[in-house]
Amino acid sequence: MELIIGKTAGFCFGVRNAVDKTYEEINKNTKDLYCLGELVHNEKIVEDITKKGVITVEDISDIPNNSNVIIRAHGVEPNIYDIAKEKNLKLIDLTCPKVAKVHEFAKAFSNDGYYIMLIAERKHPETIGTKGFCGKNSTIIESIEDVESAIKNFKESNLTKIGIIAQTTFSVEKFNKIVENIKSRVNCKIEVKNTICNATEMRQAETEELSKKVDLMIVIGGKNSANTKRLYDISAKNCENAILIQSNADLALKEVLENNFEKIGIMAGASTPKYCIDEVVGYINNFKN
Ligand code: SF4
CATH class of the missing domain: 3.40.1010.20 (4-hydroxy-3-methylbut-2-enyl diphosphate reductase, catalytic domain)
Structure with missing residues (x-):
């Protein structure tokens, strides 16, 4: 055989960084250490860090004021930073730099008056974070079937140009097909940022x-x-x-x-x-x- x-x-770079830095905090004996959402999609790691004192919560409202909070590689929506400030939380921000780059593209598109089409899985935590940076003139497209309604929303927005970004772990093949489909249906300026991570x-x-x-x-x-x-x-x-x-x-x-x-x-x-x-x-x- x-x-x-x-x-x-x-492990990719972003996950390795998040896991290593979390263990560094554990080893430093950081008290009141919370993680907003599962650190990584891996049961063994989550079990281990839980045993070592990290408390995983899904909602920031469940974290007591003045605690230490890990932001995982997927990143979070911008209002989480505002809430963290109000609650005086100390953030250990392990957002992968490549995800942070997608947030930058989203902000730039939004500021420049683009209608943003985010090609991504709707319920994925990274998507929820990125969507927060896109503003209201944006739509998530998960499959070709979503393109028609996305274009309808774009037309209703009265904006004249489209900016496209992707979830970093989206399928390359599917992304290309969706982009082609969008291009074949509208005749306006379309700027594509293929933000799928090379990992x-x-x-x-x-x-x-x-x-x-x-x-x-x-x-x-x-x-x-x-x-x-x-x-x-x-x-x-x-x-x-x-x-x-x-x-x-x-x-x-x-x-x-x-x-x-x-x-x-x-x-x-x-x-x-x-x-x-x-x-x-x-x-x-x-x-x-
Ligand atoms: S963006 Fe790439 S390197 Fe970063 S966490 Fe996602 S897959 Fe890993």
């Missing part, structure tokens, strides 16, 4: 290639992780046997390995730590012996 592990599998692009490109040449494709990552799900979708498109697992304890892994596949590919989402990948690799190697 041949096992091929993707070179880009695992995302590289993982998707490698998954595309790897999943075409293996008999079984294993994608490791959290069930809430958008970028992991994307890697699974690409794998399932190219490889008849593709599974998404969170860890080596996942039953689906044991079941699928019973089939004695000859060539197995492994990829992992940007929020999957190296030790999770190593555990799966160890499990597979033990399984065949």
Whole structure:
């Protein structure tokens, strides 16, 4: 059996930074340490930091005044900074610089009178944060089906130009199709900022290639992780046997390995730590012996 592990599998720069800095705070023994939303889409890491005293909350109103608060790599909407000031919270702002760049584009488009089309998953925390920077003259487009109503909203806004940005972990293929669709329907100035992160692009490109040449494709990552799900979708498109697992304890892994596949590919989402990948690799190697 041949096992091929993707070179880009695992933590991206933004997630590594957020995880490392959070452990630095834990090691400094920072008191009253809160995290606004799950630090990363990975159960093991969230469990571990919780054991070490980090309190994860979904809503800033649940954080007592004067506490220390981690802003995760996904970033937050601008009004969170205002509330934090009012509550005298000390922010440990770990917004990924690439997400912060998308916020900058959103602000610039908004100030320059563009109608913003944000190509993104509506419910993703990064999207919610970015949308806050876009202002009211903006629409989220999640799929081609949303383009028509987005154009209707644009026309009703009386603005004359469109600025397009994307969630950093959006599918490159889908983004290009949506942009083409928008361009084919309106005749106005359209400025496109492809803000999909290159860490995302590289993982998707490698998954595309790897999943075409293996008999079984294993994608490791959290069930809430958008970028992991994307890697699974690409794998399932190219490889008849593709599974998404969170860890080596996942039953689906044991079941699928019973089939004695000859060539197995492994990829992992940007929020999957190296030790999770190593555990799966160890499990597979033990399984065949
Ligand atoms: S995928 Fe890219 S933008 Fe998102 S956290 Fe990682 S490095 Fe930052």
